[in-house]
Amino acid sequence: MLGALFNIKSLTESNMSKPFIVVSDGMDSGVFSDLRNTDGLEVHPEKKVSQEELKTLLPKVEGLIIRSATSPDKAFLDAAPNLKYIIRAGEGTDNIDKAYCQEKGIKVSNTPGANNNSAAEHALALMMTTLRHTANADKSMKNNEWNKAAFTGNELWNKTVGIIGFGRIGQLLCKRLQGFEPQVLFFDPGVSESPFPWAKKVDSVEEIFKTADVISLHTPLIDATRGMVNYDLMSKMKPSAILVNAARGKIVNEDDLYKILSEKKIKGAGFDVFAEEPLGESKLRELENIVLTPHLGGSTEEAQFRVGEMAAHQMKEFFLNNKLLNEVGA
Structure with a gap:
């Protein structure tokens, strides 16, 4: 009986766990702070992580916001068994293996127009x-x-x-x-x-x-x-x-x-x-x-704010309101 109660409790706690979100390649500080303070999401405390550190986070990550520095290929995606959603903060998504994302049921979006x-x-x-x-x-x-x-x-x-x-x-x-x-x-x-x-x-x-x-x-x-x-x-x-x-x-x-x-x-x-x-x-x-120049096309303070704001909004909508915005197909 106690075992059954323990299992039910563990399942309830699991269902109540917050989606774990990682921003890998940087974000406007104000927008990132707002995202971190969002009820219902657990956001990794750093707004930019090295590729080595990102590898250690992959087993847990459920939502990922990237720019051009991160390339979710097959090996990357296989190392992230809980990943449900990738947002490319920007427009081009050729650094993402979208076909494999589709095969694994991982949704992909971008932030069109922001930069x-x-x-x-x-x-x-x-x-x-x-x-x-x-x-x-x-x-x-x-x-x-x-x-x-x-x-x-x-x-x-x-x-x-x-x-x-x-x-x-x-x-x-x-x-x-x-x-x-x-x-x-x-x-x-x-x-x-x-x-x-x-x-x-x-x-x-x-x-x-x-x-x-x-x-x-x-x-x-x-x-x-x-x-x-x-x-x-x-x-x-x-x-x-x-x-x-x-x-x-x-x-x-x-x-x-x-x-x-x-x-x-x-x-x-x-x-x-x-x-x-x-x-x-x-x-x-x-x-x-x-x-x-080192891929500076979207690297202005104004664009970074718009891109970050759009990506953060889409992440909240996906996990908190079950809405998928600006989906990019394979």
Whole structure:
């Protein structure tokens, strides 16, 4: 009889246990504090953990909020038997094995739109930095040099800008470019026309690569775009043109990019994303005609707040109200 009562008590306590939530890759401090204080959730006390520490938490974790630093692959997911929900704080979910999540019954969401403005602004910043050589000029000045003649650049005003992928971020970039009075060409098979009179749809990616002075990539990483930007395509660019990628690294063949830049077939490039992140030993680091940033597209205080707030809200809705928001399928 006592044994039966003990078992019932243990089952009741188990049912009353709070879902264990881990935020692995950082979150706005105020938003994290609010999430930790949520009744009904047990939240790991650190808003950022190392990958080694995360491994020790996986057997217990039920809800996980990640950014690009964490990649839930098959081995990761097998080590998390209680995991029910992953939120990608951001938009791209190619770092998650969504097919295996679906097989295991783990739900996946993202936070669409929350960092779009920051990503569009960073693409514009890469354009300006590449065109005006400001990164190299800054390095030169800090080496006690005054080499003004070495850093003559180009204006963005009145240039032809090609945007590959005309979704939310591509359209925001187009809007932000208006003050430079450009001609904008865009390619996106899912968008029939532009809401902006200064932007015109073209029939092919090749047309943009042949005619644009500045090309900015804003496509998702799917089978059709993986490795899409290769040596043949970049060879069609004007010698004076630049290429910007603030979308997904694997859209571009990095060996071909190195070859194009080292041969000086184009003027330069600005890249925020890479095939493997963090970027390890890469030949791209050797080049003077490429600006490299460590995936900063969504790294503004404003975007971090919006992304964190959205992710925290979705986590609460899932575990406390049985609502799944912004689900991403396999």
